[in-house]
Amino acid sequence: MAKIALLIGVSEYEPELNPLPAAVKDIKAMQRVLQHPDIGGFAEADIKILENPQRQVMEEAIETLFSERNKDDMVLLYFSGHGIKDDRGRLFLTTSETRKNSKGELIRATATAASKIHEDMENSRSRQQVIILDCCFSGAFATGMSAKDDDNLDIKKQLVETNKPEEVQGRVVITSSTATQYSFEQQGSELSIYTHYLVEGIEKGTADTDNDGVISVDELHEYARKKVQEAASAMKPGIFAVMQGYKIQLAKAPKSNSKLIKQHSDNDDLSSKKQVDYRHLRDLLKAGKWKQADQETLVVMLEAADRVQKGRLSGKSIENFPCTDLRTLDQLWVKYSNGHFGFSVQKRIWERVGKDLEKFIDRVGWLQTGMFKSEYRRSYDEYSFTINAPKGHLPAAYSIKTEKTAISLIKAVYPMPLVVASTLGLYDLDSAIKSERLNETLFFRIEACEL
Template sequence: MAKIALLIGVSEYEPGFNSLPAAVKDVEAMHRVLVHPDMGGFAEADITVLKNPQKYEMENAIYELFANRKKDDLLLLYFSGHGITDQLGQFYLATRSTRKDQAKQLIDVTAVAASLLHQKMSNSRCDQQIVILDCCFSGAFAKGMNAKSDGTVNIQTQLGGKGRAVLASSTSTQYSFEHKDSGFSIYTNYLVEGIQQGKADGDSDGWISVDELHEYASDRVKTYCLDCDIDPPMTPEIYAVKEGYKIHIAKAPIVDVKLRYRQEAKNRLIQGKFSRPAVRILKTRQVELGLSEDEAEAILKELVRPYREYKEVLIEALDEEGYPLSEAAQNDLKDYQQILGLRDEDIAPIEEEVRVIASQQKATTSPSVSNSEPLQIPPTPLEKGDFECVPSELGDCSVNENTEELLVEKGSIAPVPPFLRGARGDRTFEFEVATLSIVKKGWFGEKVTYEINRSRKRAEFFAEDLGNGITLEMIAIPGGTFPMGSPENEPERNEYEGPQHTVTIQPFFMGKFTVTQAQWRVVASFPKVKIDLDPDPSNFKGANRPVECVSWYDAVEFCERLSRKTGQRYQLPSEAEWEYACRAGTDTPFHFGETISTELANYNGNYTYASSPKGTYREQTTDVGSFSANAFGLYDMHGNVWEWCADQWHDSYDGAPIDGSEWATDNDNASRLLRGGSWDFNPRDCRCAYRFRRTPGYGSDFIGFRVVISPV
């Protein structure tokens, strides 16, 4: 894959246009970060820089950028200068020779039409295209700052397309300005800062994607405009089509390791608490970044502090007034919440905890007793080294294993899952693994014979207590690299199973079984997040049978309710995570071998695959775990029910993520992925690589799901 960039800056113009000294400086700054090996990683020879070009130079360079490129190349076009519209509202990029007529209307043949750029982008084979426009649309001045032209234009309409991301410094009716201190345009100043200082790496994965860069620069631009009284303020926008917003534009250099650690910790903080897997991840990141335990603990305390302070003020208010609070006190609390920067969903669990305790104490207090007694809220430990992920407490989350073991011993928390760490012998289980081998091929009409060999393995897990005696067992899946998709010589392969490509998966947890009807019923009783859930949707009834007749939306709601209840980040697996977990280190069509048998999975046994004999057609689901597990300890990865994945459907793996992440588009109604086959489908559909799709609102008695906890 090549990374090619065209950087254009136009500072000098014909009469009728303001000069823009910052534009050429913008190009130089973008060049520095893109060519840096620890940032953009573009080769010097693959970056074309044009300063104050003529029209033919710009058009020729645009042609060269998009022509004769490979599908997996990454193309980037950056422009800083005047943007302008003609009488019909068509958008143009101004060159140094662009002119206006006596009526002050654009002479369009002197500028580069956006339609030309659109045409070249559409004709290019390259699926990864980024356009950054630091310009606006009419000549104007504001407080001594040069503005970059004027007009109204729909950039998404004129520059949209497959696999593209367009970043604009302002909306179609706003101006873009120069930064008064840096000498760059405001928008470019923060684009460069976000890359150069690694601040735009919002998820702390070491990469800066297009949407992360936009989000960082947009926030900083808006703040700057407010500080400088620029009215109306610039509002940078992003227009992404399909996976365009996920394109990695640069690596994130580790400039401030404390900031990197803080960003990652902030992303993993849920309602003032860190989940157990999150704590393990943060401990690993602390070591990788070279932070001391004291430094890491100080950062985590800072993040949790607003939640703690809100809880303390709420308790003080209740001590003073009793429950319920007066309207004035509630209004004051609302103002304090805003000062602390907390959302309503952040404080909801705090208020509920305190409300319940206050109500209980009020109910047990005699009317004759004075109301001046302080509210008895369970203390939240703040001693150094406290490891706090207890649902009823809000505090620090650092890693002291003695504290951790003490909390486990006291029954405050479930035993810690072995996330990103070595084995913990007390949290393993033994299971049976089966492999199927063909003994005799069956030449010239002879019957094919095969044998099933069984062995024992062990795996790590933790059990999530859902209540009512129901648990959810989550298996630790080790990270690794695997070839995703099917090889071209695999029997009954479909073209949308390719091209086969290498994917790297981080360690994660996956449900030992598909979600059962008993588990579904419990979680369906948890508080609603977005949509209602039918507590008993399944056609084939049975507490230990998989829940079915659930849509993708239902499965997502289940995950969100479970996440809020437990503090863990439950979600549907990405398609890559699912296939990696299904294969469990194998490269055959099924995790147990080259073919399949109804002795090993529940599918339509009236059909065969790769010379396998016919078998039993059960015509319904079976209890989860009725057959042998794969080498990771996961059951029913082949057959029984199709399993929803997080991803949206794509016709091939061209442009697919290689880091195991979800592959989404900007179309919320796009079909979603299903994997694994079912009781009513042919054996070929049960293969590790087979891909199936349905609309997200679809549900049937052959569709279920299982959940994961992923590090990303």
């Protein structure tokens, strides 16, 4: 399998558009990490660089990138420059000759349409396609920054959707901002904000959040997104994928990174909006006492959600769960399990199985097969409280606590499918369903809290 990349940076423009000095530096930085033999693994000959190209040159290079490929090749297209739309809201990537007419409208013949790139992707035999857009549009947004990108751009529709998804093993687009927000190039900085954190996540290995030695597209996106929003809160990088695009592996994490991850600091962020004390949970996780830590997680979640007297969480309490506390809980679990456990880990697994709860519960090892080959939730004592448990197996007590009837008792007395047991009045199936939906509600809350 070959790995081929086309890196395009446009810094120089016609007078109608502001120059972007960082754009050509962005592609050099991306080239450095991609062709590093121990990181990106791209052969030097398989990375093409275009600086300030004219439209025809740029379009020919993009078409060649996608057309001369085998089905097992991985193709990466990176663009840093101005993104602009025409009067019909269609996205164009600018070139060095991009201009506007006297009315301030884009002269389309001077820029590359997203639809043209989409067509090249559709016609390609490559089944692993990665698009990275650090797109920008002119206009000052704040002092010291120049605005990048324009609003009302439906990037997902224009670049990701495909007429033949069954032929695509993985297609993914990650962008510096959403369709309705701006991204920025900070004056005085060598690289654009977005590309800076993409390169940092790859080069330092810090984007390898699950510590498995490789950096997938979704891991890189999550790392860059969090860092970008710390630096420029108005930016919200986006990710759009078809089929298994999230899972495409872009790079290997530097070997030194695994050592850095395991060197835990006691200086944990234990912030809480509800004044919850997370020190005991931290100490349990640090000691690898997974079952006690899981039970303590439920205790502190009940406290943070004002549900101590109720003794269990509800969908509404999860919907309103303090983001500060959710972030603290997740960071502790992820840190002390080396990326093996945690709410955000569970959420990524849920996304990878198409947001199918049954597949998610099976993937994290929460199901038990009965004598009728009907799968149902394990009782709590049957969970695995070791680091060798399936990835995302913990935390778990927060969802199990919503069930009113112990599944272990049902299994011992009535070894039959739960639907049958429910029909006979032996099992509260509605309560079990609520338990599973709590997981889904939590994942949506994680999205809202931008973990």
